[in-house]
Amino acid sequence: MTTPFASILANIKRYTSFTPQEEEEFCALLSIRKVKRKEYLLREGNICDCEYYVNSGCLRTYHLDPKGVEHNLYFAIEDWWTSDLYSRTTREPTHCNIVALEDSEVVQITQDDLEAFALRVPAIERFFRISYQQSLINQHLRNLRMLYMNGQERYIHFRTNFPELANRIPQKHIATFLGLTPEFFNTIHAKVLRLPGLK
Template sequence: MNDSLILKNITKHISLNNEEVTYFNSLLKERTVQKKELVLKQQRLCKEIYFVQSGLLRAFYMDVSGKESTIMFAMPDWWITDMYCFINHHPAMLNIEALEDSVVLQLKKDDLDNLYLKIPKFERFFRIMMQNAYTREQLRIIENLSLTAEERYYAFLQKYPLAAERITQKQIASYLGITPEFLSTIKTNKHKK
């Protein structure tokens, strides 16, 4: 298992000795996910958090009429799950889909809880990760309330510069909360400037 990317991610915030690395790696399960495959499906119990080794994933909510609202994208070196449901042992509210062939590392909730007990510094790592995620989401909500659709699109391009060309216009529009047609107008106006 190529664990260097995940270890670089973790060692940004905590240091691990060889024994701790070995134990942590023993909890991870590598999973290859095909394009359009769901890693997590709404209403199924959310029991894992995923680290993206390669590829691109999208978390989205689908309402009863089939309308999709994209919550986030996850690229290599990002973590993704339905956090509320993962923490509280609830059925998922979100779907997580591979937008291209991807490889993820899965960590089960029970294994994470045991990891906290065996190597308490992992609580610090995941606390920092949760704080960063909360901050990102709060800023996104403020952007949605205060920025125009065009400004939100430019903010999206800054946040996901490497993924923007790999994501469909429909998926970007659902992330921005606008129609694909309106996004097309924004993009056309951008090229005219």
């Protein structure tokens, strides 16, 4: 299907399938949003009312602590999803910011439209259930790595498993995502790049 929504449909079809009519109805609920580099998709204090699929570009989700220090929580590139599930579910203001690291294009669907569609089409519930399960597993594994891996091991794991992120995201953001100070990150960065198989 050659539409602006071909990629998101292919992503969803990894776990479920639509009838042609369901596919048409779903696409009618979608819209394209372009986000310039450094532009915010979501700001702390606002209520998140959309789920976003990244068509192109790269976005960063972070939290600003009371001391004004940024803590990176999540990155999203092509064929990934991003949002704030807490804010979307509770309708409470978000504690997060989502900002574009590159000129980006996302496909968005509102929470209300998604819930209404899910009532009619169980296939989309299956997709998001599996997606959220995978997200929870990944977060669980990340928490464990923070406990038992040292900083260098965490960075090696990051570069090995997400090379496309390692080469697109500024090092200062990778450092906070891995729970490292910029100074320590700079110390291990060159050392890690000298290891066999890592660039």
